[in-house]
Amino acid sequence: MKRNHRFALPLPSPRRLACAVPLVFAAAAAHATTDWVDTHTKAFLTGPQLMARSAVPSLELADGEITDIVVTLNLRNAGQLRQLAHDVNQPGNAHYRQYLTPEQFLDSYAPTEAQVKSVVDYLRKNGFVNVQVAPNRLLVSARGTAGTAKTAFNTSLVHYQDASRSGFVNASKAQVPRALGAAVGSVLGLQNVARARPMLRIGNVAKPQALAAGTATGHYPKEFPGLYNATGVPAAAGVTVGIITMGGVSQTLKDLEQFTSSNGYGTVTTQTVETNGTGTPGSYNDDQKDLVGEWNLDSQSIVGSAGGQVGKLIFYMADLNAAGNTGLTQAFNRAVSDNVAKVINVSLGWCETDADKDGTIDAEEPIFTVAAAQGQTFSVSSGDEGVYECNNRGFPNGTNYTVPWPAASPHVLAIGGTTLYTTSTGAFSNETVWNDGLDPAGKLWATGGGVSTILPAPVWQSGSNRRLPDVSFDAAPSTGAYIYEHGQLQLEGGTSLAAPIFTGLWARLLAANGTSLGFPAGRLYRAIPSNPSLVRYDVVLGNNGYQGSGYKANTGWDYATGFGSLSITNLNELIRSGGF
Structure with missing residues (x-):
């Protein structure tokens, strides 16, 4: 089942692009051979937005440009965890003040070790290094390049500039192979123009x-x-x-x-x-x-x-x-x-x-x-x-x-x-x-x-x-x-x-x-x-x-x-x- 997510497909070797629209077209062609599913990382800006807001034509980042990413993994039993978060803070509830411990989180709600391993293996296979897993297994971080990100998440990173900020953004939804779809929530680090x-x-x-x-x-x-x-x-x-x-x-x-x-x-x-x-x-x-x-x-x-x-x-x-x-x-x-x-x-x-x-x-x-x-x-x-x-x-x-x-x-x-x-x-x-x-x-x-x-x-x-x-x-x-x-x-x-x-x-x-x-x-x-x-x-x-x-x-x-x-x-x- 296809999930509501956010990225595009890998393109061939890096090349100049007059605008972001060709990225979307190229991504669509790749779907003919690869079974991708969306993550919750959307295209940060659509092709028309890129064209309207960029002072210069959008250029795809060179494959070798370094980028650090974080893959977020989905909770198990997410609905039960939300209910627990309510119950432990609700006076009169049987679970009131029986707060979740980190050990209980790992046992009942964290992504499984098998899911984490599948994501880690996938990142390494696609050229990412320094792959690290958070202690609670919710985040997997890694260092890669624009090229490895494009290959792994089926989206291209393009230069972005307007009157107030510049940097790079992903031109289409981030995607992962269907085998990882149940585990992966989103992919962070594919834009650097919007910051807290x-x-x-x-x-x-x-x-x-x-x-x-x-x-x-x-x-x-x-x-x-x-x-x-x-x-x-x-x-x-x-x-x-x-x-x-x-x-x-x-x-x-x-x-x-x-x-x-x-x-x-x-x-x-x-x-x-x-x-x-x-x-x-x-x-x-x-x-x-x-x-x-x-x-x-x-x-x-x-x-x-x-x-x-x-x-x-x-x-x-x-x-x-x-x-x-x-x-x-x-x-x-x-x-x-x-x-x-x-x-x-x-x-x-x-x-x-x-x-x-x-x-x-x-x-x-x-x-x-x-x-x-x-x-x-x-x-x-x-x-x-x-x-x-x-x-x-x-x-x-x-x-x-x-x-x-x-x-x-x-x-x-x-x-x-x-x-x-x-x-x-x-x-x-x-x-x-x-x-x-x-x-x-x-x-x-x-x-x-x-x-x-x-x-x-x-x-x-x-x-x-x-x-x-x-x-x-x-x-x-x-x-x-x-x-x-x-x-x-x-x-x-x-x-x-x-x-x-x-x-x-x-x-x-x-x-x-x-x-x-x-x-x-x-x-x-x-x-x-x-x-x-x-x-x-x-x-x-x-x-x-x-x-x-x-x-x-x-x-x-x-x-x-x-x-x-x-x-x-x-x-x-x-x-x-x-x-x-």
Whole structure:
């Protein structure tokens, strides 16, 4: 049976092509002799799109150009695993808090060793080297070339360029021989033009502004526990927290040391994990231009929100040079297969339709499902482009609303952003939807929120499709966090601040109640409507669009800020009473 997948057929020797259309025709001819089935990796761009968007004619990559790929394997008993992920987090269920162990996953849900061997043998037969299998058998990574990828997956890689990005993309669906069809889910690494980016917004250090809504000013991370009513909950000593990064964190570790020293905190135990597999070269240098500030914001905001203590911070580092978002998939999977960190921060995201095209959603949604079944919580930024995530990264486009991945996963918590106002004495006052409007280039900066066009709604949400965010915390650069970067304080915001605030606060709740709290989304959606005191502030002012577009905040849950922010001490009391 032919499956809905995404790639094309191998062509003869490399050659110049005037456009992408001949690739499709050549692929069709090869079907006469080979029985291929589609994977879940679609043609990243169709032939007409390539012609319309490329400034120069598309050229097929030379056969010898190096490319690293990741083949994702399908779960066994996928429906049962999804049910288990629900049951172990459902109070009153017979399986409540009987979390899946990695050993149980291998026994009942992982691809079989025979399936893995068939994929490994196929890759090696087609010329791939450095073939590595993830410990949970969900991913098989390998190094090859454009030529080996074309032969193995029946698609050609072509150069791509438009006004904002350049690289290569696959010209047709990725396919595998029918004998591998039941095992293989998708093939990652066949495009490198669409990549996740940090949800970070740099602010300008300024004097506090007394506005009608309250005082707008920056905050030191140690202030967030007081602002979100968490000081009645112990610090997160003993709790291991994961942070997903792209590239290295050597400068971040130096800045974290300055942060803890300056605030009178003890030294934080840290660990760095390279996640692209052993034996395969990867890049784990610091990206000084964009990413150091992101990892600083994550780590310092987590530690400050956690009360100055965590058991350990583990930085799961994605290969900075991996094609597309292949490195992130490996980093997510390593955090889940390790099953050490029970809360994991992700201040990254990208267009969910791009993630669907290249097979990433098919690859990563099973990983997040396993995490929920194991009692792990991914805290994920909901985006900084308002309702226009896929519209040229935040440039308004009427009512064509879109959301980011992985925040759209029904097995993560999507964390939106607010503007946090305080009283003249620095106490919490209120919050509004974070929306800074358009920058000089015409890009919207506002909290992400809306409806997924791809992911179904979880049982704890109404409607047919996943809605986000779930909850929200401070994100506005004007009221954001003072973060140490290269020895200097920098004011930073974005939902890249909101997510680590929640991560640090949730770590406190784990410390107070044991690491068996599990994935809390369903319980939050049940508890908050009947326990209004769980909400620190129900955001009712603002929207996440532009000139009448977007979603407005309302009483209760809304597409702009979810339920709003949480009162951590009140939530802790409900947990301890057995009502959560």
